[in-house]
Amino acid sequence: MAISAQVQNVHLAALMNGTHEIEDGVFTNIWGYGLWDQTPIATLPAPLLIFQQGDSVEIQMTNVSPESHTIHLHGLDVDQVNDGVPQTSFQVTPGGSTVYSFKANETGTFLYHCHVITTLHLTMGMYGMIVVERDDNTLFENGPIYDDTYYYLASDLEVETNNFPTMAFPFHEIQPDHFMINGSSGEMLFNGSENVIEMEAGQKIALRLGNIGYSKTEFIFPNSVNATAYLSDGRVIPTPFEIDTLEVYPGERYSVLIGTTETVSDFISVNYSNMENGIYQATNYIGINSYTFPTSIVNVDNEGIGVYPNPVDQILYFQAGTVKQIEIYNSKGVKVLERYEPIGMSSLDIQELARGMYFLRIDGSNSKKILKF
Ligand SMILES: [Cu+2]
Incomplete structure (x- = not known):
């Protein structure tokens, strides 16, 4: 205990x-x-x-x-x-x-x-x-150890019912037409979303998965992250099993560990299908990024401004052009650093940032780039 x-x-x-x-x-x-x-x-x-x-x-x-x-x-x-x-x-x-x-x-x-x-x-x-x-x-007593946790609750709703909740429909009349993970769907699950898994190669990440919608869900894992299911509906699975596809029916929950020693940029697909007739409804995607140190990537964005080195330790340099405004966001989409120099700058001191993955925005461009400091 x-x-x-x-x-x-x-x-x-x-x-x-x-x-x-x-x-x-x-x-x-x-x-x-x-x-x-x-x-x-x-x-x-x-x-x-x-x-x-x-x-x-x-x-x-x-x-x-x-x-x-x-x-x-x-x-x-x-x-x-x-x-x-x-x-x-x-x-x-x-x-x-x-x-x-x-x-x-x-x-x-x-x-x-x-x-x-x-x-x-x-x-x-x-x-x-x-x-x-x-x-x-540890996931349970004498169970496997993990470094970080992400929580994903699948659900759905019928937009018209939510817009006009005037009466209770019998179960079979609910026809969900909006499918969510943690309340988000489609692109809302990406773009700096806290729902994207960011991990270091070698780490083990616990995924707490549940489905409280009306649809059957399938979580499809990329082979690269070696997904293994350890707990089902809050109970220890006697022999943990490696999974490609995990069916999670309404009310069910699983605890899954993922991990890789490689640099991975991939996603978990979550398919929703109708419980009555099995007809496929929609897919949501949960992004997975794993990173290793050191890595050498030179980023050149749409404006032709090179940023180096990558990963960067203390000072970030800009290769060409005059950079006036820099914004740096962490993997949760929170702005952690902003600099504005009317006359332009050729470098930026980023020592204060913790090691990790950040998004860089130059002069208000919409092309956010991933840098691994
Ligand atoms: Cu109630």
């Missing part, structure tokens, strides 16, 4: 007034959970909740919406009162508040969602992922 076990308190609001961007500038309505705040905001998915094995968890849910909701802790060992199933537990009425308690005995990936008129409340967005980790960075 983890040594750092303690009481973990989380306070969520249940909300029915959210919006969610489904593509550039296009929003739909969502209901969901948001972290408790002066003005809590529903997010899709709901906040990722990470606990340590052995923790005593108390999730308070305050309902600030006009209808009743619950929190069902999917896959976790909870007693019936804390199960959030309205028929056997209780609903939290508008203005009400309750605390769901459980002991995080098992490591793994779990889900939480509203269990009131489940079909409708789920498609509206009332769900999130719970992960129970260990403080020694």
Whole structure:
């Protein structure tokens, strides 16, 4: 059992007034959970909740919406009162508040969602992922060790239902037409997104995968990253198996390790297909980049400005042209450095940046480039 076990308190609001961007500038309505705040905001998915094995968890849910909701802790060992199933537990009425308690005995990936008129409340967005980790960075007791973790929750929605959530459709009438990973889809999953896996060659990366949509999903891994499944639905798989394609049905979760000793620029494909008839619906892509040191790459961008050396240790030089403005973003898309010199510059001191992968933007160009400092 983890040594750092303690009481973990989380306070969520249940909300029915959210919006969610489904593509550039296009929003739909969502209901969901948001972290408790002066003005809590529903997010899709709901906040990722990470606990340590052995923790005593108390999730308070305050309902600030006009209808009743619950929190069902999917896959976790909870007693019936804390199960959030309205028929056997209780609903939290508008203005009400309750605390769901459980002991995080098992490591793994779990889900939480509203269990009131489940079909409708789920498609509206009332769900999130719970992960129970260990403080020694092993997947489970005496299990494999890993260096970093990425969390991917697949889901879907039917845009018209979210736009007009006036009635609860029976299960078979929900025809999802928007397919997401962590609430994003298509190009939103790339472009400096925190959903792109960035790892050093030799590292092991844990992937916590779950599906809470109406579609069957298939996670297809490139051979280059040696994906191996260790946990299924929060339980240790007796003989871990290497996978090319991992089928994850609605409600299922897996913990997978990936790693490579090579420089890799690849992606995991996530296919969505209809549960009723098996018809393929859509694919999302999760980018994977692994990098080794040292590597020598000379980047020349569209404006013909060479940047060297790459990787760079302390000073970045510009080969030709007059560079006036430099912006550097980290792999999460956060701007970490900006310089503007009206008369131009031929070098830039980047000693303050930690070793890693960055995106460079010169003079406001849209061609962001990857540099490995
Ligand atoms: Cu609900």
